Amino acid sequence: MITYLCLSVICVLLVSTETKVVHRDLGFAMCSDTNGEYLYGVDGEEMGHADFTKKEFVMTLPDFADPLTYGEGAYEAAVGEVDICRTNLNNHKKAFNYPAEAKNPPxxxxxxxxxxxxxxxxxxxxxxxxxxxxxxxxxxxxxxxxxxxxxxxxxxxxxxxxxxxxxxxxxxxxxxxxxxxxxxxxxxxxxxxxxxxxVDVSLPSVGPSVFCGVGLAVGLLGVATGTFFLIKGNQCN
Missing domain, CATH: 2.60.40.10 (Immunoglobulins)
Known part of the structure; x- marks a missing residue:
């Protein structure tokens, strides 16, 4: 089965008093002999697509993203784009004698x-x-x-x-x-x-803590012993 991809790219320049922001709007119509898809996106993110089972245009961005909405006729426009895609697909079949489909590995x-x-x-x-x-x-x-x-x-x-x-x-x-x-x-x-x-989760080692504790205890013991003999020496004098 050969799939034909129609791609339309619209660059929108938004100008404000402070900055210029360029966004890329993308509309994709895809079709095969039996299936069709149409979706619309901005800056690499899908905003909505045509659901050909429910026969409606579905917005996919969450509400907090303040997405654009499409009014009546969006689904019908998507159907028209897929029909154009199928026409182009049939023309390519005749012109190129069923060329091999381009494939990119994941x-x-x-x-x-x-x-x-x-x-x-x-x-x-x-x-x-x-x-x-x-x-x-x-x-x-x-x-x-x-x-x-x-x-x-x-x-x-x-x-x-x-x-x-x-x-x-x-x-x-x-x-x-x-x-x-x-x-x-x-x-x-x-x-x-x-x-x-x-799964390789290293368990925390108690070795360094033990060694530090022992070293600290020995050090404190040495200080206490030295202090004891120092006091005794002073008493003898």
Whole structure:
């Protein structure tokens, strides 16, 4: 299946009396033979997308971000953009005889949300970046036991270069020596991409404290002994 990506970029210059601020507005229409997507973003962040199942335009930024809103006709405009995308896709099929789809392999990293403390609940995050097309499989294991059903998966985040990012999260309670893996499957990879993380929390050592305590005690004992003999010597004189 060939996917055709239509990208429109609008640079908006906002001018005030004190500063100039340049923002980049991005509108993306994506389609295949059977599917279509449309989303709108500003400065690399998605602001909203068309939900073709509910047949409405959905704003995705939280209210506290004071996002722009779209009035009536936003969803219908998205449908029109996807229709144009499909027309272009059919034209490209005829002109280029089904060219191979460009593919970019993902990169991934795995890290924890909070400082790791044994027996304290935490979250492992697998961050997958820079891949195209926007279909990727993510699986988790703990000590070679599949944990994928317990993980969450974000929507696909479209970047300004036309690639996609994805975030998967797994809640866990650290146990010393546990080994976690996050594995990504993508059509641009020759083999699955796996990142491994092992719980290795060093317990605080009591050695230095003990040695310091003993040294301090010996030092104080030496001072007390010296003082005792000094006083005795003065009495003899």
């Amino acid at each position: 990169q991934s990293s795995i890290y924890f949300k909070d400082d790791v403390l044994l027996e304290s609940k935490n979250t492992l995050i697998c961050y997958i970046t820079g891949f195209y097309p926007p279909q990727a499989g993510v699986s988790w294991t703990r000590n070679n036991v599949n944990m994928t059903d317990e993980a969450t998966l974000s929507r696909y985040y479209l970047t300004t270069d036309g690639n996609f990012n994805l975030v998967s999260a797994l809640s866990f309670t650290p146990q010393q020596g546990d080994i976690y893996t996050c594995t990504v499957q993508h059509s641009a990879l020759d083999r699955p991409l796996t990142k491994t993380w092992e």
